[in-house]
Amino acid sequence: xxxxxxxxxxxxxxxxxxxxxxxxxxxxxxxxxxxxxxxxxxxxxxxxxxxxxxxxxxxxxxxxxxxxxxxxxxxxxxxxxxxxxxxxxxxxxxxxxxxxxxxxxxxxxxxxxxxxxxxxxxxxxxxxxxxxxxxxxxxxxxxxxxxxxxxxxxxxxxxxxxxxxxxxxxxxxxxxx
Numbered sequence: 089x090x091x092x093x094x095x096x097x098x099x100x101x102x103x104x105x106x107x108x109x110x111x112x113x114x115x116x117x118x119x120x121x122x123x124x125x126x127x128x129x130x131x132x133x134x135x136x137x138x139x140x141x142x143x144x145x146x147x148x149x150x151x152x153x154x155x156x157x158x159x160x161x162x163x164x165x166x167x168x169x170x171x172x173x174x175x176x177x178x179x180x181x182x183x184x185x186x187x188x189x190x191x192x193x194x195x196x197x198x199x200x201x202x203x204x205x206x207x208x209x210x211x212x213x214x215x216x217x218x219x220x221x222x223x224x225x226x227x228x229x230x231x232x233x234x235x236x237x238x239x240x241x242x243x244x245x246x247x248x249x250x251x252x253x254x255x256x257x258x259x260x261x262x263x264x265x
Contacts, residue, residue: 090126091221091222092252092253095256095257099256103140103261104263107135108138109176112180113133116132116176116179119184120198125198125214128212137173139173140264142170142255143155143160143168144259145167145168146249152249152251152254152258152259154260172201172203174201174202179199179200182199188234191233196214197211197213197227198211210225211226212224223247226246227245228245
């Protein structure tokens with residue numbers, strides 16, 4: 089996820105969120121002990137990404153594109169995405185205290201964002217973060233069985249884009265609520 093951090097740094101002047109409180113980032117670092125997560129922890133520590141909206145479009149081939157001026161006018165689910173970055177405290181809440189969140193985390197997914205209109209979250213899969221590109225997933229919590237012991241049904245996970253780094257490269261950033 090170092091490449092995620094580097095992608096965000098390249099667009100630092102355009103980021104419209106908040107820098108997370110040090111105590112919250114420290115608590116997140118305690119939870120995310122795998123070195124693969126150092127880039128996400130660094131992003132929360134150094135960049136205004138908490139409560140930041142990130143808008144983008146995915147084409148028919150799974151490539152991220154910049155949103156046009158008519159973004160979300162005729163909402164096209166599966167093509168148009170708006171992600172609100174969670175705070176470190178929300179991530180911890182999700183992976184430690186929420187039963188379905190614990191299951192999704194145990195299955196190898198790290199939450200970082202949510203749909204600002206309500207709904208399911210956006211995740212980075214840590215079994216894939218050591219690769220050059222970090223895939224972005226949406227996980228449908230209604231499909232997560234609290235008794236599943238860390239296993240997700242294939243229907244519960246949807247690959248949004250092969251490269252979260254490319255999403256960061258083309259997204260429009262706005263301040264969240």
